[in-house]
Amino acid sequence: MKCAWLAASHARDQYDWYNDMPMTAADPLPTLNSEEILRYSRHLLLDEVGFEGQRRIKNARVLLIGAGGLGSPTALYLAAAGVGTLGLVDFDIVDASNLHRQVLHGTSDVGRSKLDSARDRIRDVNPHVHLEPFNTRFDAGNALEILRDFDIVVDGTDNFATRYLTNDAAVLLGKPNAFGCIFRFEGQASVFGAQNGPCYRCLFREPPPAGLIPNCAEAGVLGVLPGLVGTIQAVETLKLILGIGEPLIGRLLLIESLGMTFRTITVRRDPACPVCGDAAAGGATIRSLDDRAADYDDVTCGVPTANSDSSNGAAMIREISATDLAARITRGDDFDLVDVREPAEWAIVRIDGARLVPLGTIGDASNEWDRSREVVLYCKAGVRSMNAAEQLVRKGFTNVTNLTGGIVSWTNDVDPSLQRY
Numbered sequence: 001m002k003c004a005w006l007a008a009s010h011a012r013d014q015y016d017w018y019n020d021m022p023m024t025a026a027d028p029l030p031t032l033n034s035e036e037i038l039r040y041s042r043h044l045l046l047d048e049v050g051f052e053g054q055r056r057i058k059n060a061r062v063l064l065i066g067a068g069g070l071g072s073p074t075a076l077y078l079a080a081a082g083v084g085t086l087g088l089v090d091f092d093i094v095d096a097s098n099l100h101r102q103v104l105h106g107t108s109d110v111g112r113s114k115l116d117s118a119r120d121r122i123r124d125v126n127p128h129v130h131l132e133p134f135n136t137r138f139d140a141g142n143a144l145e146i147l148r149d150f151d152i153v154v155d156g157t158d159n160f161a162t163r164y165l166t167n168d169a170a171v172l173l174g175k176p177n178a179f180g181c182i183f184r185f186e187g188q189a190s191v192f193g194a195q196n197g198p199c200y201r202c203l204f205r206e207p208p209p210a211g212l213i214p215n216c217a218e219a220g221v222l223g224v225l226p227g228l229v230g231t232i233q234a235v236e237t238l239k240l241i242l243g244i245g246e247p248l249i250g251r252l253l254l255i256e257s258l259g260m261t262f263r264t265i266t267v268r269r270d271p272a273c274p275v276c277g278d279a280a281a282g283g284a285t286i287r288s289l290d291d292r293a294a295d296y297d298d299v300t301c302g303v304p305t306a307n308s309d310s311s312n313g314a315a316m317i318r319e320i321s322a323t324d325l326a327a328r329i330t331r332g333d334d335f336d337l338v339d340v341r342e343p344a345e346w347a348i349v350r351i352d353g354a355r356l357v358p359l360g361t362i363g364d365a366s367n368e369w370d371r372s373r374e375v376v377l378y379c380k381a382g383v384r385s386m387n388a389a390e391q392l393v394r395k396g397f398t399n400v401t402n403l404t405g406g407i408v409s410w411t412n413d414v415d416p417s418l419q420r421y
């Protein structure tokens, strides 16, 4: 059923006013053709957007880091809204386990590059959008070069290394960063790097140590949640382009979907912040991406690397590949194989001969174990099991081994018939 006022708004001649818009050399905004005017008519009817606002949107250049869970709704809505140029950075391919939340991609796209899939979908949503794909990992070597030509960056990353890099590059170039992140049933959104506003480092100075945080492949998330948070990032991006409303500058929006609560906390710019702070206050020590600690790039997805700090016990933990572990099992070597994942994951797939001791219980459970007997630990991708291994080493276990790459590697390299998840 159509509202009466909506029908009335159609009846009037809604196009007479924008024809008065001057197009002079001092007005560099692009024009809209008749197809675009029809397409964006519900924007044109808003005083806060209007013809000039829509031309601003068309003139805008927005860089999306990641074409995944957060990048899907932001790309779709920003394309639909008529953002003239969308840059898209991703090097991944579409996996079946992406589809429950990454609505940019469909079942027929599994195995394709995310950029190809996104290009086809975005072209269908709005052929007026110019796409600039970057089929690469966003890293310290290319971040400034890629971001330099864009007006706004949308952080759709799923790991701390890229999140800090995106923040630092945005601050160094003076570009606002429409930030979002998700975890399980919770999300956060803000606008960082705006003039006089705080940045992500004002809130969290340094990335957490590798291994402390779950691997992006390991953390569960409600499929709709990135839709909720990414849509908020798209709204903030449009507000920044249009200069309307109150963007989330200096505010962190906290979303908790189980209780369905939204609240904002105030975030102030920290004069001592290493990237956006003031030199007089001991801040602004990062003046180029080269000034950052070299180990940031090793925190990707929280996977500990060979040069992890040895003081946490990592140096005493042996790593074993899936194929080597399979050979040892076949040989009949004597060790305990312990799966530290959650029962729901154990129910999906497991390695024969293992026993389940979820990470949260291994501290107590291992009190009864023989500290000299070899324990081989595995999880999904190798992060939680490394955490468990470090706990055991701290308790005096002397023979601890971690399965590199977890059951994902086992499935890939040893037994492809096993269920993936």
Ligand SMILES: [Zn+2]
Binding pocket: 198, 199, 200, 201, 202, 203, 269, 270, 273, 274, 275, 276, 277
């Ligand atoms: Zn800062």
